[in-house]
Amino acid sequence: MKRFSVWLVPVAQVLIAIVFVILVYAISWVGETYTFKGSSFEPYDPYFGDSIYLEYDAFKGRQDVETGTVYVSFKEGEDGYAVLDRIESKPFFGGIRANYYDRLLYIEEMGSYRVSEDEMDAIKGKQSFTVQVDVAPWGMLRTYEIEPNE
Numbered sequence: 001m002k003r004f005s006v007w008l009v010p011v012a013q014v015l016i017a018i019v020f021v022i023l024v025y026a027i028s029w030v031g032e033t034y035t036f037k038g039s040s041f042e043p044y045d046p047y048f049g050d051s052i053y054l055e056y057d058a059f060k061g062r063q064d065v066e067t068g069t070v071y072v073s074f075k076e077g078e079d080g081y082a083v084l085d086r087i088e089s090k091p092f093f094g095g096i097r098a099n100y101y102d103r104l105l106y107i108e109e110m111g112s113y114r115v116s117e118d119e120m121d122a123i124k125g126k127q128s129f130t131v132q133v134d135v136a137p138w139g140m141l142r143t144y145e146i147e148p149n150e
Helices: 002-030 117-123
Strands: 032-042 051-056 068-076 082-088 094-099 104-106 112-114 128-134 141-148
Touching: 002 128, 002 141, 032 068, 032 082, 051 128, 117 141
Parallel strands: none
Antiparallel strands: 032 051, 032 128, 051 112, 068 082, 068 094, 094 104, 128 141
16 A cells, blocks of 8 residues: 555646646647737847747727726637627636736736747747737637738
């Protein structure tokens, strides 16, 4: 019995890690893909040179919610880019957690994007981007592709 209990915690930790990895990929498997129009307010980070920071046009403007934590969902707009569909102060199924302050909506998971070394030359110095984001029905999201606009 003692042998079994020694291996119980490490095996449980490995299984939990595997579940989290599967959960991240499940966002793409069952989620919906949205295209966002983004702009970079600081195209190069001196501390983490492989990241850029993004703002999104769809997130600007006055909303009918109080300042603080909000929950949002998206839909595809007429131009093919994602727009806000629903924004509420209380959580709802499929709602993505965001922060709303001073007429600006901020979703932390979409605020920065890590760029691989070979993509950095194509992106460095650009200000406008098209960003692909997968949104899962349970409210998680994953930014997976960024392309500079000409």
